[in-house]
Amino acid sequence: MSSTFAPRFLRGGSHADRPAWMERPSPAGQTLKLIVIVAMIVAVGYPFLLAIGTSLSTKAELAANGGYVLFPEHPTLEAYRVVLAGGVVTRAALVSVGVTVIGTALSLLCTVCLAYGLSRPKTFGGKPLLLVVVGTFLFTPGVIPSYLVVQELGLIDSYGAMVLPIMLNAFNVIVVRAFFQGIPDELHEAARLDGAGELTIMCRIVLPLSKAVIAVVGMFYAVTYWNSFFNAMLYINDSNKLPLQVILRSYVIQGDTFNAKALGVSVLPATTALSMAVLILAVLPIVAVYPFLQKYFVKGVLTGAVKA
Secondary structure, three states: OOOOOOOHHHOOOOHHHOOHHHOOOOHHHHHHHHHHHHHHHHHHHHHHHHHHHHHOOOHHHHHHOOOOOOOOOOOOOHHHHHHOOOOHHHHHHHHHHHHHHHHHHHHHHHHHHHHHHHHOOOOOOHHHHHHHHHHHHHOOOOHHHHHHHHHHOOOOOOHHHHOHHHOOOHHHHHHHHHHHHOOOHHHHHHHHHOOOOHHHHHHHHHOHHHHHHHHHHHHHHHHHHHHOOHHHHHHOOOHHHOOHHHHHHHHHHOOOOOOHHHHOOOOOOOHHHHHHHHHHHHHHHHHHHHHHHHHHHHHHHHHHHHHO
16 A cells, blocks of 8 residues: 555554544543453453353362352362262263264364355355355254254264254354365465365365464364253253263252262262362363464454355
8 A cells, every 4th residue: 555545644644633433442441441341351251260260169168168168278179070980970971072073073064065056156056055054043952852853863861862853954054164265266276276176175275374264163062062962851861971061960959969870989078169170071071272272262252254
């Protein structure tokens, strides 16, 4: 951009020439922002720290402090040792990990293939199929029709019932499609001149350029599978196949008591400490993975949303 036609505030214009959105915030405004940010951090961080502190506390500390401890004087990992001793919680955690890993992989595969086909202008039946995908935003099946479909497919009491009903998300398909449409057509044409087919173009050209949106969509799917408990409650009857979120719900929300035999131990720590330990284990995987994908998060979502 030449200096002749550039706006005055980009050519070093005076402070009065700058638009309002480029003005430096006043000290009062900066102080207010700081107060709001600190308040949000406290509102989010305090319950999380309280859960961690309670899970590390002994029975005596919990009894002396009304059941919850923020900073335990004598922290112990006994609650985590009991939870991970090989009982029902460990088995449920393994189920959740398996469903999340396999479900996320299948969802990404289906989403990428469908989005790539819908992003190409000459795809046979592309527009009607796109209308069907968009139509799922407006018309969603109820619980009873969904249950009848799963039952007719023979998926009741199987791990497939926790994956197949939510394997494809229309919003994620639209976002990935919009991202694919932003890739220059010249790259596709050059690859075709070299004899590459559509599968080769997608795998060797499109996907390497789409790491940001794929990472974001993969995060969406992983969080959905990890936190999903309604499908398990609806379709799973065998307690050995229940995921971690259902166990967490029964112990923390419904107030079910822990059973030493079910947890694979002889002596149980405080019930509150066990509940908080299960809660932390249920939250920890997503919290641990998110920082590695955060750099792709804004870029992937905003690029797909703007181009849509």
